[in-house]
Amino acid sequence: MAKKMRIVPRFNKAQRIAHWTIVAAFFTLLITGLILYIPWTSTWTSWKIFGWSWERLLHRVAAVVFLLAPLYYLLAEPHGLWDLVYDSFFSWDEDDIRWLPHFIPYVLGRPGHLPPQGRINAGEKLHHATIIIFYFLIAGSGLVMWLGAPIIHQAAYHDLALAMVLTHDISMFVMAVLTFGHMYFAFVYGALPGMVDGYVTEIYAAMEHPKWLAKLREERKVVEIGAEEFAKQCSGWKKILGACWWDL
Ligand code: HEM
Numbered sequence: 001m002a003k004k005m006r007i008v009p010r011f012n013k014a015q016r017i018a019h020w021t022i023v024a025a026f027f028t029l030l031i032t033g034l035i036l037y038i039p040w041t042s043t044w045t046s047w048k049i050f051g052w053s054w055e056r057l058l059h060r061v062a063a064v065v066f067l068l069a070p071l072y073y074l075l076a077e078p079h080g081l082w083d084l085v086y087d088s089f090f091s092w093d094e095d096d097i098r099w100l101p102h103f104i105p106y107v108l109g110r111p112g113h114l115p116p117q118g119r120i121n122a123g124e125k126l127h128h129a130t131i132i133i134f135y136f137l138i139a140g141s142g143l144v145m146w147l148g149a150p151i152i153h154q155a156a157y158h159d160l161a162l163a164m165v166l167t168h169d170i171s172m173f174v175m176a177v178l179t180f181g182h183m184y185f186a187f188v189y190g191a192l193p194g195m196v197d198g199y200v201t202e203i204y205a206a207m208e209h210p211k212w213l214a215k216l217r218e219e220r221k222v223v224e225i226g227a228e229e230f231a232k233q234c235s236g237w238k239k240i241l242g243a244c245w246w247d248l
């Protein structure tokens, strides 16, 4: 009999669209923001569109996308967005607390025997919760600097303007550090297939999220596919990016 592989659904199409849209907007904002922030890059910024320097205009266009992506997530997949918020802030249990001391070995790629984790592990919970908080801080301060410009540039509001710039800059720094950490874990622990094709292997789920897998098994959500179809998923660019399912 032909060999069968087992995979489980992780993120649906709307969740993946929302995630990659936010990623594209985030990196555009980070690059254009750094150009605004670092004085010596002003030599690159003489090019103007409708009287705006290109990086100022692009920062605002990307900001609109950055604001609309969660709104799209809310409309297209309200349960997914709720799960993200609930799991990040309100679903902490004893196993999550016991996971935390494993963080340093986990960073070094030698996690040892981890306490069993649910849909997202304790490290992801911390990452997602912090990203959500700083999302509101960076978007709020950015909107005040943008739409409130005629007011906050008056002398009487000097302190408010300063507070907004500081909040924006600190949030940028925190989000950039978190994002590079998040990318590192996505690559080292092979999480990319879930955000690229929407599925991870049952073996991966058993290692990283056994409590979540138990629920999926109960709900009969494990999918069997042929070995040929499994192998087909690993096209050239996915191999290069590490976004293939591996036959572990
Ligand atoms: C809704 C989202 C956002 C809005 C509305 C927004 C808006 C703004 C505005 C109006 C400015 C002032 C620049 C100018 O005078 O033209 C600014 C500066 C900046 N933004 Fe954003 N932004 C957003 C998100 C982000 C994100 C996600 C990052 C980086 C991760 C970022 C990084 C920066 C940086 C580094 C500066 C330069 C600040 C400085 O000069 O000290 N922004 N942003």
Ligand code: HEM
Pocket (backbone or CB within 6 Å): 010, 015, 019, 022, 023, 026, 027, 080, 084, 119, 120, 124, 128, 131, 175, 179, 182, 183, 186, 191, 192, 193, 194, 195
């Ligand atoms: C190239 C950069 C990035 C890569 C490769 C990446 C990769 C991933 C992967 C593989 C997952 C799924 C993890 C899992 O199975 O639980 C994920 C989830 C997530 N990522 Fe990223 N990510 C990137 C950038 C970002 C950025 C910039 C943000 C936010 C500013 C972000 C926020 C999130 C959030 C909130 C989730 C959970 C999604 C949900 O539950 O709906 N990511 N990311």
